Amino acid sequence: MKxxxxxxxxxxxxxxxxxxxxxxxxxxxxxxxGAELNLQKIADLDITTDRGMTLPDGILTTNIEELxxxxxxxxxxxxxxxxxxxxxxxxxxxxxxxxVVTANKALLAKHGNELFALARENxxxxxxxASVAGGIPxxxxxxxxxxxNRINSVCGILNGTCNYIxxxxxxxxxxxxxxxxxxxxxxxxxxxxxxxxxxxxxAHKLAILTSLAFATPIDYEKIHVEGISAIKPVDFAxxxxxxxxxKLLAIAKQEDECIETRVHPTMIPESHMLAKIDDVFNxxxxxxxxxxxxxxxxxxxxxxxxxxxxxxxxxDIARNRLGDNLRRVPDLSFQTAxxxxxxxxxxxxxxxxxxxxxxxxxxxxxxxxxxxxLGSNKISIASVIQQxxxxxxxxxxxxxxxxxxxxxxxxxxxxxxxxxxIIAAPTAVIRMESDL
Amino acid sequence: MKxxxxxxxxxxxxxxxxxxxxxxxxxxxxxxxGAELNLQKIADLDITTDRGMTLPDGILTTNIEELxxxxxxxxxxxxxxxxxxxxxxxxxxxxxxxxVVTANKALLAKHGNELFALARENxxxxxxxASVAGGIPxxxxxxxxxxxNRINSVCGILNGTCNYIxxxxxxxxxxxxxxxxxxxxxxxxxxxxxxxxxxxxxAHKLAILTSLAFATPIDYEKIHVEGISAIKPVDFAxxxxxxxxxKLLAIAKQEDECIETRVHPTMIPESHMLAKIDDVFNxxxxxxxxxxxxxxxxxxxxxxxxxxxxxxxxxDIARNRLGDNLRRVPDLSFQTAxxxxxxxxxxxxxxxxxxxxxxxxxxxxxxxxxxxxLGSNKISIASVIQQxxxxxxxxxxxxxxxxxxxxxxxxxxxxxxxxxxIIAAPTAVIRMESDL
Numbered sequence: 001m002k003x004x005x006x007x008x009x010x011x012x013x014x015x016x017x018x019x020x021x022x023x024x025x026x027x028x029x030x031x032x033x034g035a036e037l038n039l040q041k042i043a044d045l046d047i048t049t050d051r052g053m054t055l056p057d058g059i060l061t062t063n064i065e066e067l068x069x070x071x072x073x074x075x076x077x078x079x080x081x082x083x084x085x086x087x088x089x090x091x092x093x094x095x096x097x098x099x100v101v102t103a104n105k106a107l108l109a110k111h112g113n114e115l116f117a118l119a120r121e122n123x124x125x126x127x128x129x130a131s132v133a134g135g136i137p138x139x140x141x142x143x144x145x146x147x148x149n150r151i152n153s154v155c156g157i158l159n160g161t162c163n164y165i166x167x168x169x170x171x172x173x174x175x176x177x178x179x180x181x182x183x184x185x186x187x188x189x190x191x192x193x194x195x196x197x198x199x200x201x202x203a204h205k206l207a208i209l210t211s212l213a214f215a216t217p218i219d220y221e222k223i224h225v226e227g228i229s230a231i232k233p234v235d236f237a238x239x240x241x242x243x244x245x246x247k248l249l250a251i252a253k254q255e256d257e258c259i260e261t262r263v264h265p266t267m268i269p270e271s272h273m274l275a276k277i278d279d280v281f282n283x284x285x286x287x288x289x290x291x292x293x294x295x296x297x298x299x300x301x302x303x304x305x306x307x308x309x310x311x312x313x314x315x316d317i318a319r320n321r322l323g324d325n326l327r328r329v330p331d332l333s334f335q336t337a338x339x340x341x342x343x344x345x346x347x348x349x350x351x352x353x354x355x356x357x358x359x360x361x362x363x364x365x366x367x368x369x370x371x372x373x374l375g376s377n378k379i380s381i382a383s384v385i386q387q388x389x390x391x392x393x394x395x396x397x398x399x400x401x402x403x404x405x406x407x408x409x410x411x412x413x414x415x416x417x418x419x420x421x422i423i424a425a426p427t428a429v430i431r432m433e434s435d436l
Numbered sequence: 437m438k439x440x441x442x443x444x445x446x447x448x449x450x451x452x453x454x455x456x457x458x459x460x461x462x463x464x465x466x467x468x469x470g471a472e473l474n475l476q477k478i479a480d481l482d483i484t485t486d487r488g489m490t491l492p493d494g495i496l497t498t499n500i501e502e503l504x505x506x507x508x509x510x511x512x513x514x515x516x517x518x519x520x521x522x523x524x525x526x527x528x529x530x531x532x533x534x535x536v537v538t539a540n541k542a543l544l545a546k547h548g549n550e551l552f553a554l555a556r557e558n559x560x561x562x563x564x565x566a567s568v569a570g571g572i573p574x575x576x577x578x579x580x581x582x583x584x585n586r587i588n589s590v591c592g593i594l595n596g597t598c599n600y601i602x603x604x605x606x607x608x609x610x611x612x613x614x615x616x617x618x619x620x621x622x623x624x625x626x627x628x629x630x631x632x633x634x635x636x637x638x639a640h641k642l643a644i645l646t647s648l649a650f651a652t653p654i655d656y657e658k659i660h661v662e663g664i665s666a667i668k669p670v671d672f673a674x675x676x677x678x679x680x681x682x683k684l685l686a687i688a689k690q691e692d693e694c695i696e697t698r699v700h701p702t703m704i705p706e707s708h709m710l711a712k713i714d715d716v717f718n719x720x721x722x723x724x725x726x727x728x729x730x731x732x733x734x735x736x737x738x739x740x741x742x743x744x745x746x747x748x749x750x751x752d753i754a755r756n757r758l759g760d761n762l763r764r765v766p767d768l769s770f771q772t773a774x775x776x777x778x779x780x781x782x783x784x785x786x787x788x789x790x791x792x793x794x795x796x797x798x799x800x801x802x803x804x805x806x807x808x809x810l811g812s813n814k815i816s817i818a819s820v821i822q823q824x825x826x827x828x829x830x831x832x833x834x835x836x837x838x839x840x841x842x843x844x845x846x847x848x849x850x851x852x853x854x855x856x857x858i859i860a861a862p863t864a865v866i867r868m869e870s871d872l
Binding site: 017021028029031032034129135136140144145146150215273276288289290294295296297298302304305307308309311314315316320323324325329330333334335338 | 458468469580583651745755760764
């Protein structure tokens with residue numbers, strides 16, 4: 001039986017998961033592949049900590065040079081995360097004509113274009129299924145299964161930490177800070193949760209999906225990003241009254257030759273599949289011209305789910321290698337010649353419905369004043385809930401759902417409204433998306 | 437640019453969808469593939485009916501010999517459905533060393549093993565993504581993306597007609613016959629709906645998924661099949677009281693070296709993702725050792741969604757062809773040597789919870805008699821709802837949820853119970869699955 005040798009860089013949680021799958025599922029993998037996927041070397045700075053598994057002798061090393069450029073190793077797996085030295089290791093492996101598998105979305109969001117060019121020049125594969133939505137095979141689906149489709153939009157819940165926090169806040173009416181603490185205690189959130197809760201991790205993943213769907217280079221800088229830390233328990237209660245759920249959504253869509261990419265808290269109708277995704281789970285919703293709507297759901301993080309995606313990539317590359325057919329699928333779905341910079345719609349030009357929560361002093365004139373300013377800015381009101389519960393003192397909450405409006409117009413109206421003396425605090429805004 | 441020529445047999449609804457995608461999305465497909473996918477011939481007995489599209493001259497033929505064995509045609513698409521002449525056409529194409537794509541689940545469920553052997557012998561690809569769950573790329577996911585996993589179970593809602601009927605009955609409290617008529621009027625159900633409503637179509641698909649997941653030959657005969665025509669509106673009301681939904685579920689699982697395959701109406705907890713799949717949509721829920729739970733959702737039928745799956749297969753085979761790498765992925769996930777007949781658990785030995793609806797004459801002793809017989813057959817009761825609404829005359833409905841029990845024991849108990857003089861009608865049984 002033929003052997004494909006694999007080297008693993010980074011023996012942390014995900015690395016240990018990959019090692020576990022390769023060792024424990026060795027038989028079922030070779031039953032499928034018709035060859036053996038052999039884990040030959042693992043490089044890490046720490047090779048003494050017990051990862052709870054028995055490894056073959058001599059497999060662990062602190063010397064990266066035993067993997068990179070080693071002609072016996074066909075595929076290098078990069079699981080150290082971050083920009084450096086990951087970028088250097090991946091570049092060197094590709095230049096040594098080794099195929100590479102990574103789970104590193106930050107690296108791809110920032111340096112993906114340059115690394116994919118390197119893979120192309122060296123005639124090797126560079127796969128990254130685990131970088132978006134963890135175990136969910138969304139890269140394979142978009143890049144291969146949907147090859148006959150023109151994709152209209154890709155929307156996703158791509159960060160388990162945020163979805164856990166929002167699910168809990170919605171179910172229990174708890175405060176953001178309180179639920180974040182719970183998530184940290186359970187290991188669902190990092191000690192420094194900034195990347196997750198501020199939407200940056202989600203935006204890294206969206207940058208990759210946008211490129212895959214719309215034949216454009218990866219461009220993280222073009223994504224509008226807002227996090228979830230400003231959402232209040234009361235917003236979930238009002239969302240429920242309107243028949244909506246609140247999710248941190250990554251949205252990429254193509255309309256009128258323009259691409260729109262944004263990450264922000266979003267109210268989604270309860271009946272939409274994305275509204276039904278709870279806890280730490282991820283899901284990606286794709287709208288494509290031939291297939292129509294489809295959704296892919298599963299664990300977006302975690303040792304074993306992520307390992308499943310990494311090993312799926314290894315098997316794919318091994319199949320290409322065995323058939324002398326590396327570069328079978330272009331890195332970012334499209335042939336290089338078809339990938340072009342596209343026009344991104346500026347955030348001020350997007351059209352959305354809006355949830356607005358005003359905190360106003362309790363005067364009879366307040367609603368007519370707000371409505372007047374909205375109207376003069378071309379924003380019409382779809383429904384109003386006045387007198388929110390649990391307001392203290394002399395203020396009342398006025399909550400509205402608008403019809404579709406332009407972001408620019410909304411911002412102008414709110415600037416005007418928030419300067420009124422009857423308005424007690426800056427207005428809370430959450431975008432509502434009903435036709436994903 | 438290289439050209440891969442395609443021939444289409446069967447110019448019905450799905451065939452027209454495939455032609456439409458190949459013609460209208462020609463550019464986006466070649467932008468991905470790096471070669472042209474050219475629809476060279478379409479064979480059908482009827483080449484005069486207008487299918488609403490402009491075809492290149494000379495493409496239509498009634499002569500199958502212009503496609504099969506034509507050395508210019510690399511891939512033949514079979515979309516005529518049924519057993520014959522589909523089987524003959526597919527066999528002849530494979531023998532002519534043409535790769536084949538089909539959407540024909542009935543053909544695969546009955547003759548798949550023999551046809552896949554033929555593909556193997558002739559060194560060509562035989563792909564069938566569209567045969568299970570229409571546009572949802574579940575074959576690719578199981579066969580490729582999950583290659584590192586041992587699969588524990590695959591459960592699916594695989595028939596849109598049944599799911600539409602059950603969703604409507606649940607939402608509107610309507611009768612089966614009434615909703616079936618609606619479905620027929622809307623074109624969601626065939627004039628003769630037997631294949632759909634009796635679970636046969638679902639079982640054909642499950643036979644394919646079982647083979648893919650568990651490395652065993654396709655064996656349709658081993659599947660236990662029950663349809664949905666016996667379910668009453670009152671069962672949906674009781675299901676709701678227990679916190680469950682009713683779905684026609686295809687279940688394939690592996691436990692203790694035994695495979696279990698069954699298609700029947702099933703009560704699923706409302707919180708389960710499969711309970712959230714409404715209307716004509718399909719979904720497949722996979723539990724795998726490394727990935728954990730994942731779900732794939734989309735349109736399980738229809739002209740364009742099915743065409744998406746067919747064209748995805750064409751692109752895959754074209755990539756293999758361009759890289760001189762046909763037979764890259766084994767037909768049924770596993771290498772032939774690893775595919776072995778497996779032990780199937782007889783239906784009498786399965787373990788499930790059960791929903792039981794008794795119709796009894798209104799006597800005080802009835803509950804104790806039923807409970808006594810259940811108990812003496814090792815079946816314990818989890819909860820009871822007595823006195824169902826809307827009962828006429830002197831009868832009452834007694835509804836129970838059992839704890840886990842063996843099917844054999846349940847059948848013995850029900851045989852005994854249904855012979856009691858206090859029982860007015862055969863007891864209705866629906867299996868309840870809480871740990872999919």
